[in-house]
Amino acid sequence: MDNNGMMEKEEIFSKVLRAGRRTYFFDVRSTKAGDYYLTITESKKFTNDDGSFHYKKHKIYLYKEDFSEFNTILEEMTNYIINEKGDEVISERHQKDFKKEYSEEATASVDEAPKSAESFTDISFDDI
Numbered sequence: 779m780d781n782n783g784m785m786e787k788e789e790i791f792s793k794v795l796r797a798g799r800r801t802y803f804f805d806v807r808s809t810k811a812g813d814y815y816l817t818i819t820e821s822k823k824f825t826n827d828d829g830s831f832h833y834k835k836h837k838i839y840l841y842k843e844d845f846s847e848f849n850t851i852l853e854e855m856t857n858y859i860i861n862e863k864g865d866e867v868i869s870e871r872h873q874k875d876f877k878k879e880y881s882e883e884a885t886a887s888v889d890e891a892p893k894s895a896e897s898f899t900d901i902s903f904d905d906i
Contacts, residue, residue, distance in 0.1 A: 790814060799823045816840040 791806040802817040818838045824832045840848060 813842070815842065816845075 789805045789807055793804045793854065793860050795802040795804070799822060801821045801823075803817075805819070806814050807817055807818045808814055816839075818840065820836045822835075823831055823833055
């Protein structure tokens with residue numbers, strides 16, 4: 779146990795997937811007993827009003843005894859999405875050069891009464 783226990787947290791094998799303002803880190807790590815497990819970390823960049831930024835990170839630990847079932851369910855879920863919606867990305871918000879544009883319809887309806895807050899659902903998946 780060198781460097782204050784850092785040996786247990788050393789990555790054995792790593793891959794990075796950059797996806798817009800999200801980055802996914804896939805890291806093989808070693809347990810104290812010398813066995814391997816996988817961590818999947820999502821890091822999402824947020825920009826503050828003053829222009830500074832911060833990251834929120836969420837991590838999943840996946841152990842060998844769960845690999846088979848995890849892979850089966852992940853494949854089932856991804857296949858379901860592709861079969862239902864195709865593999866084309868519908869939302870342009872995920873494009874690096876996306877700039878929010880208001881449709882002519884939205885700008886033409888300025889005189890309309892604002893929608894009530896009840897008609898919107900604000901859901902955050904950051905803590906899932």
